[in-house]
Amino acid sequence: MTKGERTKQLIIREALNLASIVGLESLSIGEISKKVKMSRSGLFAHFNSKEQLQLDLLKTAEKHFIEIVLKPAESFDSPLEKLSSIQKHWPSWFDKAPFEMKGGCIFILAMIEFDDQPGLVRDFLYDQQNRLVKYIRKLARDAIRAGELKEQLDPELFAYEVYSLYLGQSIYRKFHGDSGAKAKFNQSVNDLIERWKA
Amino acid sequence: MTKGERTKQLIIREALNLASIVGLESLSIGEISKKVKMSRSGLFAHFNSKEQLQLDLLKTAEKHFIEIVLKPAESFDSPLEKLSSIQKHWPSWFDKAPFEMKGGCIFILAMIEFDDQPGLVRDFLYDQQNRLVKYIRKLARDAIRAGELKEQLDPELFAYEVYSLYLGQSIYRKFHGDSGAKAKFNQSVNDLIERWKA
DNA sequence: GTTTAAATTGAACGTTCGTTTAGTAAAAAT
DNA sequence: ATTTTTACTAAACGAACGTTCAATTTAAAC
Numbered sequence: 001m002t003k004g005e006r007t008k009q010l011i012i013r014e015a016l017n018l019a020s021i022v023g024l025e026s027l028s029i030g031e032i033s034k035k036v037k038m039s040r041s042g043l044f045a046h047f048n049s050k051e052q053l054q055l056d057l058l059k060t061a062e063k064h065f066i067e068i069v070l071k072p073a074e075s076f077d078s079p080l081e082k083l084s085s086i087q088k089h090w091p092s093w094f095d096k097a098p099f100e101m102k103g104g105c106i107f108i109l110a111m112i113e114f115d116d117q118p119g120l121v122r123d124f125l126y127d128q129q130n131r132l133v134k135y136i137r138k139l140a141r142d143a144i145r146a147g148e149l150k151e152q153l154d155p156e157l158f159a160y161e162v163y164s165l166y167l168g169q170s171i172y173r174k175f176h177g178d179s180g181a182k183a184k185f186n187q188s189v190n191d192l193i194e195r196w197k198a
Numbered sequence: 199m200t201k202g203e204r205t206k207q208l209i210i211r212e213a214l215n216l217a218s219i220v221g222l223e224s225l226s227i228g229e230i231s232k233k234v235k236m237s238r239s240g241l242f243a244h245f246n247s248k249e250q251l252q253l254d255l256l257k258t259a260e261k262h263f264i265e266i267v268l269k270p271a272e273s274f275d276s277p278l279e280k281l282s283s284i285q286k287h288w289p290s291w292f293d294k295a296p297f298e299m300k301g302g303c304i305f306i307l308a309m310i311e312f313d314d315q316p317g318l319v320r321d322f323l324y325d326q327q328n329r330l331v332k333y334i335r336k337l338a339r340d341a342i343r344a345g346e347l348k349e350q351l352d353p354e355l356f357a358y359e360v361y362s363l364y365l366g367q368s369i370y371r372k373f374h375g376d377s378g379a380k381a382k383f384n385q386s387v388n389d390l391i392e393r394w395k396a
Numbered sequence: 397g398t399t400t401a402a403a404t405t406g407a408a409c410g411t412t413c414g415t416t417t418a419g420t421a422a423a424a425a426t
Numbered sequence: 427a428t429t430t431t432t433a434c435t436a437a438a439c440g441a442a443c444g445t446t447c448a449a450t451t452t453a454a455a456c
Contacts, residue, residue: 003423004433021314025224030412041415042434050414103314112310115372116219116301130373160382164366168358171365174313175328184358195393201453202403228442239446240404248444 008046011036012060013099015053020094020103023113024054024121054121061106062128064097070135079142080149080193086136087162087189091169091182105170133159153196165189206244209234210258211297213251218292218301221311222252222319252319259304260326262295268333277340278347278391284334285360285387289367289380303368331357351394363387 014035019027029050033043047053073085094101103109111129114122140155169185176184212233217225227248231241245251271283292299301307309327312320338353367383374382 002432007433023223023311025221028413030414039435040413041417041436044415045434048415109310111369111372112307113221115369126372129369133373157382157385160366160370161363161386163370164362164386165359167365167369168362171309171313171327172358172361174309174324175331184355187355188359188362200402205403226443228444237405238444239406242445243403246445 004046007036007038011043011046012057016057016061016097016099016101016106017103019054019057020101020106020109022103024057024106024110025113027054029053051120055124058106058110058121058124058128060099061097061101064099065093065107068093068096078148079139079146080197083136083139083143083193086139087186087193090166091185092178104173108167108170133163136162147198149193149196150198158192158196161192162189165192202244205234205236209241209244210255214255214259214295214297214299214304215301217252217255218299218304218307220301222255222304222308223311225252227251249318253322256304256308256319256322256326258297259295259299262297263291263305266291266294276346277337277344278395281334281337281341281391284337285384285391288364289383290376302371306365306368331361334360345396347391347394348396356390356394359390360387363390 011032015027015032018031018035029040029044033040036043047056069086069089072089073082076082076085094105107125107129110121111125114125137155137159140149140153140158143149144151144153144155165185165188169181172181172184175181209230213225213230216229216233227238227242231238234241245254267284267287270287271280274280274283292303305323305327308319309323312323335353335357338347338351338356341347342349342351342353363383363386367379370379370382373379
């Protein structure tokens with residue numbers, strides 16, 4: 001690994017930490033450069049634009065999201081077990097990322113920040129979140145086809161509800177702390193799955 | 199109504215419109231002043247700080263939220279009917295406010311922007327959102343006591359689920375458009391209520 | 397209509413923003 | 427060890443930021 005790549009990773013690590021707190025918008029190159037103790041221009045040269053920096057942050061975060069939340073599900077054959085695996089790893093996945101994001105899930109933050117601001121960042125986020133929802137929907141469909149979930153279940157609605165419960169969990173953390181919110185998420189998703197089990 | 203109050207309301211109207219798109223953080227006094235065609239300093243004098251401006255925006259938004267979403271429920275005696283009334287008016291309430299907020303629900307945006315940034319704005323938001331959740335929980339409890347909902351229902355979990363579904367709806371609007379998201383919200387909340395009806 | 401008070405302006409403060417450029421230091425390749 | 431490529435710095439750019447202040451226009455009170 002070359003020197004440039006090493007410092008770039010250092011920058012991304014520190015920037016993700018900041019971005020999960022202040023967001024991708026308010027995230028400033030000056031602030032990051034202080035954290036990594038280098039000049040603004042030196043840092044800037046790694047990305048050539050703030051937009052590219054934001055994109056790199058999201059792409060890095062997604063890589064770890066996939067690794068932590070989605071990958072473990074692959075070891076299961078049953079679609080229902082895959083869903084349970086995702087449910088288990090989803091809340092507070094950001095705690096387990098090698099780049100600590102102590103402000104919470106950066107995707108939710110970014111999604112809401114950018115949902116009305118056209119550009120590459122929004123496009124990426126739309127795509128990323130959409131793929132995630134589609135994946136959950138597909139798993140629900142597979143589980144129905146495999147006879148694990150009832151035929152009456154609407155996979156679309158199922159995905160919407162699971163996704164919503166995750167959003168709720170991540171805001172409820174502020175009201176009821178980490179464990180309380182996670183418990184609610186787990187119970188609600190459990191109930192949801194149990195209710196539709198064939 | 200004095201002149202000052204009139205322009206202040208004009209400012210708030212335009213600022214809310216902007217804030218619902220860019221957020222309360224990126225919202226700049228310069229941008230607002232362009233919209234209302236007055237000087238930055240003149241606008242500033244109405245609030246004396248950006249934080250106070252942000253607070254005024256949220257307080258105004260809450261006033262209309264209460265008027266549009268919560269008030270109609272008061273005309274019903276039955277807790278369950280109150281819940282249905284809220285369900286009906288909640289999604290896209292911001293469309294009906296006299297101050298158009300075309301970016302969507304400003305509370306969600308602000309909540310996520312400020313959840314890690316101490317100050318008066320965050321304190322207000324915590325309190326406002328917490329009160330809302332508590333109110334839903336109370337209605338669920340009342341409905342149980344009135345024999346409209348089953349005793350086995352956990353009011354806390356009920357409130358979490360409804361709140362989550364609202365969050366989900368407001369992000370799903372970006373994926374599936376306004377009506378599709380609203381339909382999902384309605385169906386899920388209907389299912390939820392139907393499932394627990396006594 | 398005159399006086400008093402409120403509302404608004406324009407200029408300036410220091411700071412930060414993202415970005416560019418020219419030059420230096422360090423690393424990689426030969 | 428020398429050359430070439432890469433990484434980084436320092437200085438500067440114009441623009442925007444929130445805020446202050448003295449001066450001026452406008453509205454309210456009498």
